[in-house]
Amino acid sequence: MTTILRSSIAGLLIGPDRITSTSVDPHSHIYPGTGERNATVALAGPEEIDLAVTTARAAQRQWAALGVDRRRDALIDLADVVHEHLDELAELNTHDYGVPISYAGNAVMVEQFLRHFAGYVDKPHGSSTPIDGSTDLNLIEREPYGVVGVIAPWNGALVVAASCVAPALAAGNAVVFKPSEEAPLAALRLGELCLEAGLPPGLVNIVPAAAVGAEALVRHPDIGKIHFTGGGYTARAVLTAAAENLTPVVTELGGKSANIVFADADLDIAAARSAHQGPLMQSGQSCACASRILVHDAIYDAFIERLLVVIGAARIGDPLDPTTTFGPVISGAALERILAAVDRAVDQGAGKLLAGGHRIAEGALAQGYYLEPTVLGDVDNRSVLAQTETFGPVVSVMRFSDDAEAVRIANDTRYGLNAFVHTRDLNRAHTVARQLESGSVWINQGSRISPQGPYGGYKQSGFGRTGGLEGLREFQQVKNIRIGLS
Structure with missing residues (x-):
């Protein structure tokens, strides 16, 4: 100690x-x-x-x-x-x-x-x-x-x-x-x-x-x-x-970062990165959290299946255990706030609860502030859940049909700190990155802040x-x- x-x-x-x-x-x-x-x-x-x-x-x-x-x-x-x-x-x-x-x-x-x-x-x-x-x-x-x-x-x-x-x-x-x-x-x-x-x-x-x-x-x-x-x-x-x-x-x-997964992306890699950059890394308690996942219609179901597998494999436990990959949120008050946001979104029909949404209140973790990694699908981008920074292990998954719609949804927020793009099309990567209203755009990777690269936000x-x-x-x-x- x-x-x-x-x-x-x-x-x-x-x-x-x-x-x-x-x-x-x-x-x-x-x-x-x-x-x-x-x-x-x-x-x-x-x-x-x-x-x-x-x-x-x-x-x-x-x-x-x-x-x-x-x-x-x-x-x-x-x-x-x-x-x-x-x-x-x-x-x-x-x-x-x-x-x-x-x-x-x-x-x-x-x-x-x-x-x-x-x-x-x-x-x-x-x-x-x-x-x-x-x-x-x-x-x-x-x-x-x-x-x-x-x-x-x-x-x-x-x-x-x-x-x-x-x-x-x-x-x-x-x-x-x-x-x-x-x-x-x-x-x-x-x-x-x-x-x-x-x-x-x-x-x-x-x-x-x-x-x-x-x-x-x-x-x-x-x-x-x-x-x-x-x-x-x-x-x-x-x-x-x-x-x-x-x-x-x-x-x-803060941020409400969009994570865009195009149909030509490597789905296994995109799902793993989306899980890490979304609910798993720091239990979603990060300004760089990719909390809005935008997925092309053609691959939506296949992506969701892979995403839930990765999230389900997370090792939840004592943060001091080196094998733990997912820990608690900061406090009991934060836990209650996050759960209330999820419950409100479900009650209002803002999205379908696909995974998580509950406190882990049994066993060795019961006294800590543990919340299951939570995924909501078919989320309305106009909803409070999609527009307000949850600051917890909660992600909203939405559909898009073409590049223009993906960019429109991604930019439809008052925040602009990070954006993420998954595609194997180099032309699309360059084009979309320049259209996104965000201080940083990460293509085929998670956020990797470095001393060589300027980091900061657009808008609010x-x-x-x-x-x-x-x-x-x-x-x-x-x-x-x-x-x-x-």
Whole structure:
């Protein structure tokens, strides 16, 4: 068991210090696999947020004063330390929200993003352009914001740490990282690893907090930029609070992703990927969940048959068991919300229940928050089920008759984060991908977020990007310097 879970209380990490006594009440963290208390976690209030930002400002000046070689090497050193602790981070990630430990990719992403963005530290960040009619020197520089606030959701603290903390540090910023109080454990350990790797204390501060702490972070006048990942309702509150100081905000929000299976697709592969990307991966608790499966009429029945076989073979169990492939949802409240959405859809005739739809309330899993992987067929895309993010192991399967109808249904949502296409026709793949209103289109594969590729949404799935050069530039502000040489 890790040090954090052995502690009587998991404290905030501000500078070099663990802070266990704060201005707000602590949070009892529950392990979704058993429904039992896992840890007591200190939460940040306005006082602790102010201390974290002040500490980060001092650390950022120290960080900026280092030469680019030393900053680059420091991020590589951190990647090496993370690599040595991948198993520990994966275990804490599982304790956080019940994701099966067999799905350890979130921890690996931290190392990958750190190594990638370390390479940007000593590369050109600016440019020079000629000025018409003048011999002046016109420089376009990219500089850090100073201190950035990163707000992560409970279902992806390590993913957000990878995609935001790594480029923020590479750009020269310090970070105040706020994981959800429901899933703070892996993030707190990552903060400790930053210190163990030799980063300046305070360069990365980890401050689990509920709404009051999050609001204090967004409203703090010394925060240069906010990166928020979460739901649309909370995003509106973040944007409203940030407006007080005109703090710029990047948002990565929800999705209701379409997964289009054309008649020429390899049905066995498409069914396996659709099951994984839909109800199985993270029990559907992912913004990248392909929760709307669009299937051509000609193969609808054959696809459904294969999909149900794959889902039926999922190994449901304790997320800490490496043979488990499907775990619980985050909480009892989430379980009841998801079940209510399924029951409502069935009662309203929005679709036919083909599999699942019930809580697993027997045997060793009875005390955890387990819900059967759920499939509804012949779903009406205008229904609440098809248009609202369920955030659970529930997928809606619908029919289409031609390419144009598939694109129309796929785009008929207020979200636009991901879309998936299964086809062996290269021309169709290119054509359809360009017609889909989505920030990412994955063809013949599931979502595979990488440090090289920009990731973000269209429409109400947010704005701004993580990953790639675009992700680095989200953490840089532009300055124009013109030197008169006439």
